[in-house]
Amino acid sequence: MTALNRRQALGAGLALATLPAPRLRAQGKPEKLVYIGDNQGGWKRALVEEVAPAFEKETGIKVEFTLLPTDPWRARLKAELGARSTAIDVAQWSVGMAGWMQPHVLDHEEVVAKIAARDPGFDWGDFLGGSKRAATYDGKLSGIPYRITTGILHYQKPLLEQAGITKAPGTFAEFLKAAQAVNAPPDRYAVGIMGKQGSGSYSSFASWLYSAGGQLCDFRTGEVFINQPKAVEALQFYADLMAKHKVVPPEATTWEYDEIIAGGQRDRYAMAQTFAPYGTLINDAANSRTAGRWAWDVVPGLTDREQSRTWIDGHFLAVPRYTRNADWSIEFIRMACSKQWLRRSAERANAPPRGSVLRDADLAAKLGWPPVAAQAIETGIPTPAHPAWDTLEIPLRAGVSAALLGQKSAKDALDEVASDWRRGLRRAGIGR
The missing domain is CATH 3.40.190.10 (Periplasmic binding protein-like II)
Incomplete structure (x- = not known):
């Protein structure tokens, strides 16, 4: 987005609470995870420039981002997931895509349960109700909210x-x-x-x-x-x-x-x-x-x-059914959607789905709009x-x-x- 590109990047020196070390997993460790998403706007800067390097430092696994314009992004997901390709480890999708994405991703109620078992401080209850409705299609949670507009x-x-x-x-x-x-x-x-x-x-x-x-x-x-x-x-x-x-x-x-x-x-x-x-x-x-x-x-x-x-609309991070690296994909999503990193992402143009972030007093004083967004999201109607x-x-x-x-x-x-x-x-x- 042009306006975003003009903004001066905020310093990356925000002190973040130490994330819990991941427990040992039986699944083999890949060299990289492949993330497919869109390239619109600068709201993914914290994800790409800060979370991914922190994840690599912690796990030794690089996150490879393929960010595409809207139509090619959707076409890529439809083609690869429709063919049951194992080449995508983290799929970013938006509300209007849920109907055709749902059959190709894990049941994310189970993903949430796995995250909670690893990290009791993840606090699924902190995610606003509207963000959960937007991430749910036909009664099934199909991703973890990352951005809710x-x-x-x-x-x-x-x-x-x-x-x-x-x-x-x-x-x-x-x-x-x-x-x-x-x-x-x-x-x-x-x-x-x-x-x-x-x-x-x-x-x-x-x-x-x-x-x-x-x-x-x-x-x-x-x-x-x-x-x-x-x-x-x-x-x-x-x-x-x-x-x-x-x-x-x-x-x-x-x-x-x-x-x-x-x-x-x-x-x-x-x-x-x-x-x-x-x-x-x-x-x-x-x-x-x-x-x-x-x-x-x-x-x-x-x-x-x-x-x-x-x-309400937004973007969600999901684990495809066909990835061979589901355990590590879940670990990346856990980190990206944690309170600490979503708070940081708000400083870098994201609109986080967590109530504690949007109602944070310092963030409200700095940006103004987040508490109003939290109020609106609670009663908002997701895009079909x-x-x-x-x-x-x-x-x-x-x-x-x-x-x-x-x-x-x-x-x-x-x-x-x-x-x-x-x-x-x-x-x-x-x-x-």
Whole structure:
């Protein structure tokens, strides 16, 4: 990620508690473990640059990272795991991959039990409930959470205070009122969104959908909810921010991940519902024009703050069924996901899934957003993991985009999405 590459690397001299020495295992020791993951963002820096060398020093085993762009990463895992290849020892996967990954990885309830037996201080209970839900598909835990992202409200507190708004907007109406009060085009608009018709569309819209009480569909029965009244109300509100109220930068229709960060750094907007860890980058004194101005809260609810619901997604570390080095793969994951190393990873752009890390007082004082993320993750709704979701998401992107551009009403756009979804679910053998 461009913004991440610009950040100065933090010192690696953080004092870490000594990890328990691994017990002797009957399994032979390999020269290396092969890790397959994606190369997006810098959140794996602690994993690659610090955890892996510490693991090699402790065990004598090198970790070889193959980090690929999203599509090649997924294709590599599908091809090798589908062929039952023994060449992958640690597989990194994200929520939307769970449906097809699950048959190829160990039951990670058993992995957790093995880790707990080796390291009683690992503390599985410290992992946030939302992170465990996101790592579970069809009732089976399919990986150990390493990174959990969620959508929270980022806002420039001084700008809202200058407009007489003394607390974060807690409802849709309060959000619109605040947006209209701080909107100052063409130099600064009120609201940043990821408006490009692409992979960021879902996460930019989903918090509004869930906080309005809307739903997607039922992957068991094939019932579609995306065009029901609550979902329509959510999309109409979201689209009106751009098409009707003009409180969104016009260029936001080209924005995705890097652009929402850069827009906050360049003072192009006063508020945004976006990835929680982006707060570190938007508020980065070395790169941001707006550093020191940002505050964070959960996303607004429709008519009450208690209705706030957001999306959660993330990345998990899993042991493939076919590796010959399962015992050592588990040992690497134990180390990577320990309290000590996840605390360190938070300093290096990761969004850890542990409550003790996100609620750490020093980290909260330094970064600001982690306790809010912890709160949001507990009630968050994981990105759909059913294999059919990849097909359904494409028409949803088009429908959201059409509403943002004012080409269709939210009702017409979502009626069309629902029609596409019904056909797609039937083709997947779901429903009638």
